[in-house]
Amino acid sequence: MRVPFKKTISVFVFTVYLNISYIIAQDKIPQIQLEKGEVTTAFIEAKIDSIIAILTLEEKVAMTHAQSKFSTKGVERLGIPEVWMSDGPHGVREEISWDAWENAGWTNDAITAFPALTCLAATFNPELANKYGYNLGEEARYREKDVLLGPGVNIYRTPFNGRNFEYLGEDPFLASTMVVPYIQGVQENGIAACVKHFALNNQEHWRDKINVEVSDRALYEIYLPAFKAAVQKANVWALMGAYNKFRGQYTTHNKILHKILKTDWDYDGVVISDWSSVHSTKEAALYGVDMEMGTGTDGLGTTTSNHYQHYFLANPFLKAIKNGELSEDLVDDKVRRILRLIYRTNLNPNRALGKLNTKEHHKVAREVATEGIVLLKNEENFFPIQDKKGITIAVIGENATRNMTQGGGSSQLKPLFEISPLQGIKERYKNATIIHTMGYESGDSVYDEILPATLNQDSLYVKAIETAKKADVVLFVGGLNKSHHQDSEGDDREVFALPYGQEKLIDGIHEVNKNVGFLLLTGNAVEMNWLPKTKGVLQTWYLGSMAGHAIADVVSGDVNPSGKLPFSFPKKLEDNAAHSFGEISYPGNGVDQEYKEDILVGYRWFDTKKITPQYAFGYGLSYSDFTISDVKIDQKKYNKSDTIKVTFNVANLGDREGAEVVQVYVGKHKSKVQRAIKELKGFTKVFLEKGDQKTVSISIAADELGYYNTEVSDWSIEDGNYYLYVGNASNNIVKKIKFSLF
The missing domain is CATH 3.40.50.1700 (Glycoside hydrolase family 3 C-terminal domain)
Structure with a gap:
């Protein structure tokens, strides 16, 4: 069939136009991968801007929810990789099936199991926590994971909590001090640690519905410090929400917690939901969920065809943006955080190869176990x-x-x-x-x-x-x-x-x-x-x-x-603070729960209420005998910008080598608000040969001695007299020294 000449010219011109347009569009697609010299914050942020500009709305929404039990989508046409996650805090979990809670049946996914985190906390050794995290991160990297779903830093409130073994004990200072090097060790491998469960998930019973009512003081002084340290000191790349409610709203997309995390703390990482902890498209969009995992359906409770598209941040999110109910800026922020995660992990050109089941891994696991x-x-x-x-x-x-x-x-x-x-x-x-x-x-x-x-x-x-x-x-x-x-x-x-x-x-x-x-x-x-x-x-x-x-x-x-011990052993259950107030305090009435002990958690409760525990926080014997002597502070008066330097001698009087953990607590004398008699503010593990002694010091920033002042919604440091306590357990103090702040 012959085509008229003019029509042939028109078709030719149109074809050339399409090809030129395609070439121009291709030229606008940024290079996704980075060279080693390009791994700077400014360069990566600019790269992310250029990628977001060419993503379709559908591509952006698809990145914010799961595509399988433990992965989220990338963007195939651009070469943006998927994100793969794995439990857990003390070892990389075996491979799980794509869309079912069963083992995938692989034969090459066996790993080193490290001690549970209660044991790590019991070492009171931050350097060992870093080795733990690094070796665990190596195994996650070898298993080609991008996010390791741990560590857990929920506070030990009751000995009934089924997941206490995954956490770092009852004291926020101990948990904060141990979690930072753990996270840094994991992330040194180009693996994102995911600190969890944010926040107030301190029991498993009714965890998916219980509404926690807690004071701002207890929230900021007891339950948030380890998360804050993970964000601001360790620069953790991922954080997981929790199942429970806080003041009537689910914690995974909670307006109050969202503001604390992403505004007050300036967190730049991703928030990953716990599996099935999302309950609302609007709240998930507005209050900070970046990656929705494990929902299964849109709340129908059954698996449906293409059910990942029914997630709250899937088709319902896409529809709400297209209808103008939600701003596209919301998905852009989520994608920006996800791309930042990707450039820190699987697109990081400096990422190591990882290792699995090495002698070093087994050595570190054994070292943590024996020290704990x-x-x-x-x-x-x-x-x-x-x-x-x-x-x-x-x-x-x-x-x-x-x-x-x-x-x-x-x-x-x-x-x-x-x-x-x-x-x-x-x-x-x-x-x-x-x-x-x-x-x-x-x-x-x-x-x-x-x-x-x-x-x-x-x-x-x-x-x-x-x-x-x-x-x-x-x-x-x-x-x-x-x-x-x-x-x-x-x-x-x-x-x-x-x-x-x-x-x-x-x-x-x-x-x-x-x-x-x-x-x-x-x-x-x-x-x-x-x-x-x-x-x-x-x-x-x-x-x-x-x-x-x-x-x-x-x-x-x-x-x-x-x-x-990273937590107190009560003689009887009623001696524990949470249990002493009856059902409304633990486990709640099925709907609500009140943390009636407020800030007096763990040894704070035992000390202040003069209850003798079976075994106290910080307690542990040795085959050697140690003495702590000549305890001094460098001044008697400090201003609030000073650092308090505590020095002391530690001697090993036994007939063999050993280690002692010296603990420094501080308490406010005659505070104008309720405070514990003392709070842990420093510790150090001192290793000594038999007959040896060392002079050791611990420094405490005076501005760390404040309390959360609900009248001004900020931290306040009281003027006046304080006491410093030095010992080897919360109930075994060898020296008490008075000083003042002004």
């Missing part, structure tokens, strides 16, 4: 136990062989190996005879369900007593586990006492063998009516891959214990 183990009781020098011929050691208890990296919820892991306490003890003790029996049994650990035991408990009890009779020494290995209503996500504990008939078993063992030591595996305090039936107690936490080796290191004396 806390010697609670050592009557008649029960520990360490010598390895010598002719001695029989009975290891009794299910936790001697139970896998403690499985279960617990989102923090469960698939380690390359996990050395059990029994295996570690057997491998360390070459001369002594080691015998073992379970003593009791619980069901397997699965999420949100309690599985029954499968063995006859009476038979296990009888065999345990028979085994104890044959031994010179009994090591009872018990405590809690990662099952539902124990140390696990999804709900809280229901009883303060040891579960599974352990107290009865300890009583029975003690009747036939008085030489009993307890290896207590928990992430929480427990009731200790059984304490008089033991000569020694080691709090051994959940220690991960190297658990058994670390426990054997301390039991044998190869390592001198130096851990300190």
Whole structure:
């Protein structure tokens, strides 16, 4: 068919025009990847501006919500990569299926399980926290993740909280001091740490609906400092919202918390929702959710075709912008933060390659574990136990062989190996005879369900007593586990006492063998009516891959214990502040909850109310004897811009090397507002050879001694007299010094 000449010319001109337009458009597309010399803040921000300018609205919205259980979309036409996330705070979780809560079945996703964060907190060693974070970040990088969903910094308010083992204890100063180097270590690998759960998610029971009512003072003085340190001192790149409500509004998209985070603290990273913690398109858009994860549907409660498009920040968000109900500036801010995250992680040209399951990783895991183990009781020098011929050691208890990296919820892991306490003890003790029996049994650990035991408990009890009779020494290995209503996500504990008939078993063992030591595996305090039936107690936490080796290191004396408790152990549940006020304080009435103890959390409560704990915050024994002496401050009067310098001598009077944690607390004398008697303001871990001593100093900024003044909605520092307390536990103060601020 012939085409008229004029029409041919018109088609030709139009085709040329399209090609030229395409070429011009291509020229406008910025180079996405960076060269190593281009990694500057100004250059990256300019690059982000140029990218946002050419993204379609649909592309921008697609970046703000999940495309699978643990990933979000990139932009294919521009080469902008997807973002891949992984649980969790003490190890990189196994691969999860694209769209189901089940293992993907990979064979190359086994990792190093590091000790849970309660153990890290118990080390009181910020340098070790940095090594922990760096080695964990290396594993996340090798597994090709961009965001590691941890650490958790929710405050230990009640020993019933199922996720306390994932957090850093009851004191905001300790949590703040330990979380900063952890985050810095992770992010040195080009992996974003994601600090969580912002905020006031201090219990699992009713976590998805409970409305927390708390004073501004408690909010700012107790529950926010670790988050603030993560943002302002560690420059954390990601932060996760929480499930609960605060003052009637869900915390993931809470107007008050959004202002604090992104305006007051000037946070420039992303806010990632917890999985299914978004409840409103408008609030998520306005109050700071940048990446919506795990919602599943638009609230229908069922999975539908293309359900990721039904997320609150998916089609409903797109529609609201197109209709003019929401400004496009809102999605631009979210995309800007997401692109900033991408340039810090998977488009960072300086990013290392990562490593997995190296000897160094195992070494660090073991080091954290041994430094975090806390010697609670050592009557008649029960520990360490010598390895010598002719001695029989009975290891009794299910936790001697139970896998403690499985279960617990989102923090469960698939380690390359996990050395059990029994295996570690057997491998360390070459001369002594080691015998073992379970003593009791619980069901397997699965999420949100309690599985029954499968063995006859009476038979296990009888065999345990028979085994104890044959031994010179009994090591009872018990405590809690990662099952539902124990140390696990999804709900809280229901009883303060040891579960599974352990107290009865300890009583029975003690009747036939008085030489009993307890290896207590928990992430929480427990009731200790059984304490008089033991000569020694080691709090051994959940220690991960190297658990058994670390426990054997301390039991044998190869390592001198130096851990300190990061939270208080009450004698009875009612001694805990949250529980002392009844149901409305914990767990709430099903709708609302009031933090009636206000700022008096943990040792602040025990000190101020003159309640004696079973074991105090900061407490931990050693195989050596240490003294703290010649405590001085450099002045008696300070102005509010000064730094208070505390110096002291620490001496090791024992016959072996060891470490002591010196703790400095400060309290305001006759404050005009309610304040705790004292608050932790500094600490240092001092390592000493036998017979050695060191002069050590701790500096405290005077402007850190304020309280949150609700009358001016800001921090205030009172004039007048203060007391400085120095000791090795919150209830063991060796020196009290008076000074004044003006």
